Amino acid sequence: MIDRLLPGHASCPGCAVALAVRYVLQGLPDRAVLVVPPSCIAVLMGPLPLSSTTLPVLQTAFETAAAAAAGLARAYRALGEDVTVVCLAGDGGTYDIGLQALSGAAERDEDFLYVCFDNEAYQNTGNQKSSATPWGARTTSTPRGKTTRKKEIVEILAAHRIPYAATASPAYRDDLLAKVRRALGLHGTRFLNVTCPCVPGWGIGEDASLRVGRLGVESRAVPLYEVEDGTRYRITHRPAGIPVGDYLRAQSRYAHLTADQVAAIQAEVERRWEDLVERCERVNGPAAVDRAEARVPAS
Ligand code: SF4
Numbered sequence: 001m002i003d004r005l006l007p008g009h010a011s012c013p014g015c016a017v018a019l020a021v022r023y024v025l026q027g028l029p030d031r032a033v034l035v036v037p038p039s040c041i042a043v044l045m046g047p048l049p050l051s052s053t054t055l056p057v058l059q060t061a062f063e064t065a066a067a068a069a070a071g072l073a074r075a076y077r078a079l080g081e082d083v084t085v086v087c088l089a090g091d092g093g094t095y096d097i098g099l100q101a102l103s104g105a106a107e108r109d110e111d112f113l114y115v116c117f118d119n120e121a122y123q124n125t126g127n128q129k130s131s132a133t134p135w136g137a138r139t140t141s142t143p144r145g146k147t148t149r150k151k152e153i154v155e156i157l158a159a160h161r162i163p164y165a166a167t168a169s170p171a172y173r174d175d176l177l178a179k180v181r182r183a184l185g186l187h188g189t190r191f192l193n194v195t196c197p198c199v200p201g202w203g204i205g206e207d208a209s210l211r212v213g214r215l216g217v218e219s220r221a222v223p224l225y226e227v228e229d230g231t232r233y234r235i236t237h238r239p240a241g242i243p244v245g246d247y248l249r250a251q252s253r254y255a256h257l258t259a260d261q262v263a264a265i266q267a268e269v270e271r272r273w274e275d276l277v278e279r280c281e282r283v284n285g286p287a288a289v290d291r292a293e294a295r296v297p298a299s
Helices: 016-026 040-045 062-078 091-096 099-108 153-158 173-184 209-218 244-249 259-284 288-295
Strands: 032-036 057-059 084-090 112-118 164-168 189-195 225-228 232-235
Touching: 016 040, 016 084, 016 112, 016 173, 016 189, 016 209, 032 040, 032 062, 040 057, 040 084, 062 084, 062 091, 062 099, 062 112, 084 091, 091 099, 091 112, 091 153, 099 112, 099 153, 099 189, 112 173, 153 164, 153 189, 153 225, 164 173, 173 189, 209 244, 232 259, 244 259
Parallel strands: 032 057, 032 084, 084 112, 112 189, 164 189
Antiparallel strands: 164 225, 225 232
């Protein structure tokens, strides 16, 4: 596997976004171009004339990553060149500021892979809340905890009936790489949301990103699943079902929560999980979740 992320980049020590970007780049073909709006990924890629990757990078405005990717993909097709176009964006540029361009591109089924590295806030500008920030999480703009829910971005993209939408985690590398490969084998707009613990924003240690990522998945707060054509749901890793409090207590952004608030989050996690299982079983039958566990083992 070719490593296309070079050492010496500007991410924080222990950054899960850097690791997730590294894995995604490993899954790409040699002829790929990257489109990057403002985000921790833009910082990671480096300012001109420096670059942290061996692939070409087009840095865009916040609003325009999906529009730029659509234009690039069409231009390469017109030239008869087989080039894979991949957006690497943060949650601010995806859930909030870039959503209009992304929705338009998805509606037109433009031919690119869009990967959102979701660290659940505007982390490279100092941890302001985004619509990816979960309820209760403290950020610099929600010092008493966010009072609204996290936006369901995969459901929004799936509702466009794009060929492929999925969640992933850098703590489950094989699952992430399998999804990159699956997406690259399809045409049209394909979307991955990779949840990435952030050292300063989540209030975790430099050595804790993968452990916290696993707690998120195993508590079912961050379920790993994929959706084909907006209808065929599959859970790709069966979580252990540990208490969500184990995940929350590992992060200082949740340190202010009361026991009742943790219980409310647990209830919401269970409601969302049951809803996801129901969607899977509707298409694949009652054994779908167990079969998924056998197909894609955790890393
Ligand atoms: S702020 Fe968070 S996501 Fe951004 S580079 Fe640092 S650890 Fe990574």
